[in-house]
Amino acid sequence: MELLNNKQPVSSRLFILSGLLLLSAGLIFGLTGMLQYLIPGFLKTHLSFEKIRPLHVSSVVFWIIFAAIGSVTNYVQQHTGRAVYSRLLMKIQWFLFSITTILILISYCIGVFGGREYWEFPPLLALPIIIGWILFIFNFIKSVATFRNQPVYVWMWLTGVVFFLFTFLESYLWVFPYFRNNIVNDMTIQWKSYGSMVGAWNMLIYGCSIFLMEKISGDNKYGHSNIAFALYFTGLFNLMFNWGHHIYTLPSHHFIQYISYTVSMTELVILGRILWKWKSSLSEAKKHFHYIAFRFLVAADWWVFLTLLLAIMMSIPGVNVYTHGTHVTVAHTMGATIGINSFLLLAFAFDILHVNCLGAVPYTKYFSRAFWITNLSLFVFWISLILAGVEKARWLMSANRIPFSSMMLQIRPLFYILFISGFILASALLIIIYPLIKRQFECYFSMMSNTTVSSEAEI
Amino acid sequence: MATDRQKVVIAVFLSVSFLFYSFYLYFSMPFKGYIKDQEACDGKMVWQHYNCNACHQIYGLGGYLGPDLTNEYSLKGKDVINAFLISGTSTMPVFHMSEKEMNDLVAFLKDVDRTGSADPRTFTIYPNGTIEQ
Secondary structure, eight states, X not given: OGXXXXXXXXXXXXXXXXXXXXXXXXXXHHHHXXXXXXXXXXXXXXXXXXXXXXXXXXXXXXXXXXXXXXXXXXXXXXXXXXXXXXXXXXXXXXXXXXXXXXXXXXXXXXXXXOOOSSSOOOGGGHHHHHHHHHHHHHHHHHHHOOOTTOOHHHHHHHHHHHHHHHHHHHTTGGGSHHHHSSHHHHHHHHHHHHHHHHHHHHHHHHHHHHHHHHHHHTOOSGGGSHHHHHHHHHXXXXXXXXXXXXXXXXXXXXXXXXXXXXXXXXXXXXXXXXXXXXXXXXXXXXXXXXXXXXXXXXXXXXXXXXXXXHHHHHTSHHHHHHHTTSHHHHHHHHIIIIIIXXXXXXXXHHHXXXXXXXXXXXXXXXXXXXXXXXXXXXXXXXHHHXXXXXXXXXXXXXXXOOOHHHHHHHTHHHXXXXXXXXXXXXXXXXXXXXXXXXXXXXXXXXXXXXXXXXXXXXX | OOOHHHHHHHHHHHHHHHHHHHHHHHHSOTTTTOOOOHHHHHHHHHHHHTTGGGXXXXXXXXXXXXXXXXXXXHXXXXXXXXXXXXXXXXXXXXXXXXXXXXXXXXXXXXXXXXXXXXOGGGOEEOTXXXXXX
């Protein structure tokens, strides 16, 4: 793969390409899981839901991690104007992550689990990820070289890489009996770590989105502005202290609820900022909408708004009592991982992979249609999940509960809508990313067979 | 515009607060000094070994295909739990657990049940938005 393009930061492209393959797998596993909701017993013997769910979750989480690492590494090089400190370390990291990801997916298929909610795998397989991440931190810090007078996105990347390692290590404290000997203790620390871990990878992704936005607009004032740093510190504050909204209903310390509730409300500042900037964002969107990458940035903006609105509501404990344990939580997760994380990562993927040794990826009218279908189907998917969640909440709060299986039968029509919209969403996403993946492999094979390299290879 | 020094001060203050909060939690766990019996400890590992969380929830956290099992022990009892483990359901496979594994898992669910209620109907919601079990 080194031959993909010798003028480009190849290793970063390799991370993104691996991420795209994992996204494709994650979509297929997700649809399979949905089918198991609709057809009881589907693949029950060999690939039952307790295998499919982690296959789906880990594929998607690794898509986010691979693509985020690739994007940060690529943009750091563009930002500094220098190559990454050590390409060898990057290759070792890619090798460690790739082998581990494959082993993790295989372990699920043969029924070997870590058994944690939600990102889980046998603890031994966490070791290569920890080693790979330490290499990433070292390489990142050496590549940036100086942290004086850096724009906000460099701060966000640094925060993201450090906090990811901390939270990942913290999520394995359960291996010590002291932490796991009581379910409430165990779940408190588990959700502390996972809640903050999402914030950590969001730092990597949002940092890249600010970099890309500045690159497209040609205006680099925002990255050094006070408002950018004010929003960054608000995000960091939330990353550190708002994780408690996952466990309001757990009989844990009361102060966790109060701290988390108070801190979460500071996100209203971010929501207010989005509404305040809406008009100017729209005019900016019209100006740059012809860029494929920019379209995903705009779509993600809408999903940030919708997801943040839902997240703030769910962060009020009195509301959370109704939404907790229902599909409203899944709606929030899907809005965040698809609408925000994946759309932003696709923006970076298009920005970085769009041109390779064979020139620009040819995009036709299909792309534009698929883009709109992706957004519309995701919206239907999201609304269906919220409605299913409302139905489950009504069941949870009803004085005379019918059996769980009867409640699931009642909301089955919504699961049909979920599957259909999910199928359309996955198909549209695959249509969008397929040419990108195909072109990377074509480039690789053409280089292998020594065919002519286009001058467009040099961006 | 804020200087690098001011930004570093804020970042360090937040990081130190975060570390203090983290370590305070580690050393003052909600159920500090709680020791459960060996059967329940082993049952926790059975729960993880079979990835029960993929379909079931505890305190509303976990999968959505099956019911929340936090208070299943007091609601349904040992025999019903065992019946499900032995026969499975239309969606839940038969895991062919050994007798020890089943006993351990039931002990774990009994232990979970003792920690509190996951039934949202039992919660008190205060006008300021906070809740209490």
